[in-house]
Amino acid sequence: MTAWSALMPAALVGIDRHAGAWPPRGPWPEDVVALATQAAGPTPHATGLLRAAAVLAVVQQAAAFGRPFVATLPPHAGDETLPAAAPEPLQAWLLREGPVRTQQELLAVVARNGQRLPAAWLPAALELGRRHAALRAPVAAVLGARGAWLAAQRDDWRWAVGTDAPDLEQRWPDGTLEQRADALRRLRELAPAAARERLAAALPELPANERADLLAALAVGLSGDDEALLEQALADRSRDVRQAAAALLLHLPASAFVGRAIARLQPLLSQERALLSRPWVIEPPADVGPLDPPRPKHEPLGDRAWWLYQAARQVPLAWWARHTALQPAELLAWAAAGDWAEALHRAWRDVLFMAPEPAWCSAFVRHWPAGAGRDDSARVLALLPLAEREAHWQHAVASEGLSDALLAQLDAGCPPPQHLSLSLSQALHAALLQRLAARPLSQDWLLRDALLPLAGLLHPAVLPALHALPRGDDHSPSAGELLHSVQRIAAARATLYPRTPS
Amino acid sequence: MLTNEAVLALAPDAASAKAARGLLAPAQWPLRGADDRAVWGECQGSGSKPYQTQVDLAGPAFRCTCPSRKFPCKHGLALLLMRAQDGTAFAAGPPPAWVTEWLSSRAERAQKQEARAAAGPQAPADPDAAAQREAQRWQRIEAAGEDLSRWLADLLSQGLGALNPAAVATWQTMAARLVDAQAPGLAQRLREAAACVGEAHERTLARLAMLQLACDGLARRHALPAAEQADLRTLLGWPYERADVLARGTPVSDHWCVLAVAQDEREPRLTERRVWLHGQRSGQRALLLDHAFAGKGFEQSWVPGITLDAALVFYPSAAPLRAVCDSATVRDIASLPDGCDEWQRVAERVAANPFVPLHPVIWRDAVLVHDDGWQAVAGGRALDLAIDPADAWALQARGGGRPLHLAGEWDGQRFTPLTAWAASAQPPLWQRGAS
Numbered sequence: 058m059t060a061w062s063a064l065m066p067a068a069l070v071g072i073d074r075h076a077g078a079w080p081p082r083g084p085w086p087e088d089v090v091a092l093a094t095q096a097a098g099p100t101p102h103a104t105g106l107l108r109a110a111a112v113l114a115v116v117q118q119a120a121a122f123g124r125p126f127v128a129t130l131p132p133h134a135g136d137e138t139l140p141a142a143a144p145e146p147l148q149a150w151l152l153r154e155g156p157v158r159t160q161q162e163l164l165a166v167v168a169r170n171g172q173r174l175p176a177a178w179l180p181a182a183l184e185l186g187r188r189h190a191a192l193r194a195p196v197a198a199v200l201g202a203r204g205a206w207l208a209a210q211r212d213d214w215r216w217a218v219g220t221d222a223p224d225l226e227q228r229w230p231d232g233t234l235e236q237r238a239d240a241l242r243r244l245r246e247l248a249p250a251a252a253r254e255r256l257a258a259a260l261p262e263l264p265a266n267e268r269a270d271l272l273a274a275l276a277v278g279l280s281g282d283d284e285a286l287l288e289q290a291l292a293d294r295s296r297d298v299r300q301a302a303a304a305l306l307l308h309l310p311a312s313a314f315v316g317r318a319i320a321r322l323q324p325l326l327s328q329e330r331a332l333l334s335r336p337w338v339i340e341p342p343a344d345v346g347p348l349d350p351p352r353p354k355h356e357p358l359g360d361r362a363w364w365l366y367q368a369a370r371q372v373p374l375a376w377w378a379r380h381t382a383l384q385p386a387e388l389l390a391w392a393a394a395g396d397w398a399e400a401l402h403r404a405w406r407d408v409l410f411m412a413p414e415p416a417w418c419s420a421f422v423r424h425w426p427a428g429a430g431r432d433d434s435a436r437v438l439a440l441l442p443l444a445e446r447e448a449h450w451q452h453a454v455a456s457e458g459l460s461d462a463l464l465a466q467l468d469a470g471c472p473p474p475q476h477l478s479l480s481l482s483q484a485l486h487a488a489l490l491q492r493l494a495a496r497p498l499s500q501d502w503l504l505r506d507a508l509l510p511l512a513g514l515l516h517p518a519v520l521p522a523l524h525a526l527p528r529g530d531d532h533s534p535s536a537g538e539l540l541h542s543v544q545r546i547a548a549a550r551a552t553l554y555p556r557t558p559s
Numbered sequence: 560m561l562t563n564e565a566v567l568a569l570a571p572d573a574a575s576a577k578a579a580r581g582l583l584a585p586a587q588w589p590l591r592g593a594d595d596r597a598v599w600g601e602c603q604g605s606g607s608k609p610y611q612t613q614v615d616l617a618g619p620a621f622r623c624t625c626p627s628r629k630f631p632c633k634h635g636l637a638l639l640l641m642r643a644q645d646g647t648a649f650a651a652g653p654p655p656a657w658v659t660e661w662l663s664s665r666a667e668r669a670q671k672q673e674a675r676a677a678a679g680p681q682a683p684a685d686p687d688a689a690a691q692r693e694a695q696r697w698q699r700i701e702a703a704g705e706d707l708s709r710w711l712a713d714l715l716s717q718g719l720g721a722l723n724p725a726a727v728a729t730w731q732t733m734a735a736r737l738v739d740a741q742a743p744g745l746a747q748r749l750r751e752a753a754a755c756v757g758e759a760h761e762r763t764l765a766r767l768a769m770l771q772l773a774c775d776g777l778a779r780r781h782a783l784p785a786a787e788q789a790d791l792r793t794l795l796g797w798p799y800e801r802a803d804v805l806a807r808g809t810p811v812s813d814h815w816c817v818l819a820v821a822q823d824e825r826e827p828r829l830t831e832r833r834v835w836l837h838g839q840r841s842g843q844r845a846l847l848l849d850h851a852f853a854g855k856g857f858e859q860s861w862v863p864g865i866t867l868d869a870a871l872v873f874y875p876s877a878a879p880l881r882a883v884c885d886s887a888t889v890r891d892i893a894s895l896p897d898g899c900d901e902w903q904r905v906a907e908r909v910a911a912n913p914f915v916p917l918h919p920v921i922w923r924d925a926v927l928v929h930d931d932g933w934q935a936v937a938g939g940r941a942l943d944l945a946i947d948p949a950d951a952w953a954l955q956a957r958g959g960g961r962p963l964h965l966a967g968e969w970d971g972q973r974f975t976p977l978t979a980w981a982a983s984a985q986p987p988l989w990q991r992g993a994s
Contacts, residue, residue, distance in 0.1 A: 065761065067715075068715060068760065069718050070720055074718065103711070104711070104715075110765060111771055114766075114913075119905070123942040125939060126928075126939055128928075130936060131926075133926075134959035134961075145644070146563060147583045150581050153580075154577070180953055203959050207952075211952075524584075537604070545587075547586070
């Protein structure tokens with residue numbers, strides 16, 4: 058029953074068929090009734106109906122002031138504990154449209170300063186985290202009370218909620234996978250055994266991908282006490298879980314797993330008798346039996362090589378050097394000269410990623426083996442401590458200048474939010490100027506693609522120098538556009554380091 | 560001095576605001592200068608010659624040598640953004656020639672305009688012929704009103720329940736007849752009624768009833784007071800000339816506070832701008848309605864939260880709201896006017912002229928609530944909001960769930976928030992489209 062109910066029957070079926078009571082009269086105040094009666098006239102007719110409706114429409118418009126709201130109002134955001142970062146407009150641009158690396162740098166700087174994002178940026182920051190899972194933790198760290206309150210209101214922002222909750226007990230049962238893994242890692246730091254027991258209790262009920270991800274969290278505070286659980290996981294239904302367990306066991310040289318692997322391999326490695334030297338030889342068994350895991354269909358390795366690859370990727374790298382008394386670089390050269398080069402190189406590369414050894418990383422970077430996948434060199438570099446990585450690049454830029462290979466390595470080899478050291482940045486800038494002088498930007502396609510990422514990598518003190526990159530005779534709009542973008546990134550990054558001497 | 564939000568609110572669209580944010584690197588601006596009257600700068604574009612960008616702060620009015628059709632362009636916006644950020648980065652010396660020339664040409668133009676206004680409107684070439692043309696137009700419109708009234712009666716005789724999309728399509732024919740009779744305002748209302756068929760019969764009936772009311776008004780036009788005749792003419796879509804309004808009306812001088820600015824794309828290449836003002840002394844509300852074609856800008860920019868000294872001349876109406884402003888000078892940052900008679904104002908305006916399409920409303924101490932849609936709740940009453948989700952989330956982020964003062968437009972069904980204040984004495988903390 059609304060104010061209109063008295064008019065609707067006649068309006069819907071037509072006044073000729075249904076006039077109803079005339080003049081129409083609804084549950085209206087007396088003076089409205091009087092006006093409507095006067096407007097409708099004494100006899101039923103269509104225009105009279107419209108006139109009565111007009112009275113009602115105007116009265117309703119004049120009387121409107123919203124509907125009653127009886128529900129409880131939602132709570133407002135809590136008080137902030139951190140100061141807000143200054144809303145620098147270039148940073149606002151960065152947060153919305155900048156490259157992901159520099160966005161990560163921005164978030165890290167805000168967190169390092171003990172600040173939170175200004176309220177106006179919160180929707181953009183939450184959208185950023187929605188699109189890039191890698192940015193979620195850094196975004197969540199600088200949301201402040203307002204941001205957490207805001208994120209809780211939207212399903213697609215809810216990932217950001219609860220990461221600030223200090224209580225592991227709360228997040229372990231209710232958190233997302235990321236949050237649970239994070240909670241488990243934190244508990245490992247405090248009480249490794251308790252964390253292991255909690256994981257062991259939860260494992261049987263989890264789906265395979267969660268089993269694998271949570272098991273990997275044992276890497277924090279790994280010790281021989283974890284061996285039993287990891288041995289058990291080696292028999293898991295899921296290949297990912299078995300893989301995660303094996304990767305962790307590689308870090309435990311005294312484990313039965315490593316012992317078995319060495320026992321399998323050691324008899325196959327022998328020294329030949331020769332005139333002057335006693336070179337090492339490796340020979341997989343002639344009959345390898347049924348393969349586990351089975352050899353994939355398009356696998357270039359043969360059955361025996363596959364067997365060797367699988368056996369070798371369960372042995373820690375340190376064993377090879379100890380057993381043969383050869384340096385990693387010598388071992389790489391030895392394998393390359395032998396019959397089983399690809400199997401060994403691939404196995405070593407896999408082990409390197411599972412259980413990195415700095416000496417092997419350096420050896421791999423300097424003497425990259427042919428069959429081990431070229432694209433991984435930057436990832437291997439990333440395993441080195443930043444100082445050693447930079448030493449390698451410093452060496453490269455001194456000998457070859459700003460080469461294409463170096464450009465390709467820098468971006469992946471310097472994981473955000475880190476940036477390069479001042480001395481390397483200065484060397485790179487000098488080499489960049491040389492390369493620009495040798496070849497105009499319009500012809501140097503590789504540099505054009507690499508210039509913007511480079512602007513995101515250099516040390517903040519070198520950024521002002523990027524404003525004066527020579528353009529030479531190149532007046533093409535695309536070159537101008539690129540230099541603009543470089544300047545913009547440089548200017549935006551410079552605002553992150555206001556006290557850096559230039 | 561304008562805040563970031565205020566500058567971004569001047570942007571003709573979101574893309575321009577975005578582009579302006581990307582132009583803030585000082586290195587892109589080899590020259591930047593400012594004095595009390597203007598801000599200027601040279602921006603290194605992708606070509607070899609830099610663009611010369613300048614802003615007359617009295618407007619603010621913009622000018623730039625870039626080829627952009629947007630107005631103001633990203634360079635002008637970026638210049639003001641940088642100034643809002645750090646005024647010290649601008650050289651204080653005397654402006655270069657290209658700035659002084661433009662400023663003096665603007666001043667000259669303003670003077671000429673004043674002189675023209677003082678001289679009064681030019682008499683039409685042939686007053687008799689003009690009067691005859693006008694009488695003919697009224698005749699046509701009155702005939703169309705009778706036609707519309709008969710058409711409405713037929714419709715109600717058959718009943719709205721039988722309406723289907725095919726039947727509603729024939730309404731377009733009636734609307735076209737109204738356009739032919741030079742009553743585009745009525746045609747517009749008929750199309751709006753057609754658009755809500757099927758949503759709710761009650762609303763359709765209400766819209767058709769308002770058309771009947773217009774027909775009745777037209778039939779007894781001569782018996783109406785002059786102000787109501789003027790409202791009728793506006794309703795028909797037969798607006799008064801700006802020069803006529805200026806010549807006939809009495810200017811109302813006041814400190815006008817800019818409550819809100821709404822800019823909407825009406826048709827492709829046609830932008831409508833509505834500036835809502837509140838007279839600090841008179842308590843009067845005013846609407847400045849302008850249109851810009853093909854991305855050309857508006858002569859003057861209006862910034863919510865700022866008070867201007869201006870004389871407005873209102874269009875004739877029984878509920879004066881629309882006005883023209885000849886010139887205005889910035890006074891200060893306003894405090895939001897107080898008072899809580901918002902709905903009384905709406906009621907009185909509706910009583911005087913039920914055809915006012917949009918009412919300026921300040922909805923105080925409102926908390927944003929969203930479930931199916933967005934609502935603003937204050938004093939135990941909720942208004943349904945017409946708001947873009949991105950704007951709503953930006954507003955929610957700024958407000959933090961605490962009560963805000965919202966200024967916006969009320970269309971009788973929904974409220975469109977345009978400006979938000981956290982407290983009346985502060986500059987606005989949010990504007991539609993500036994997120």
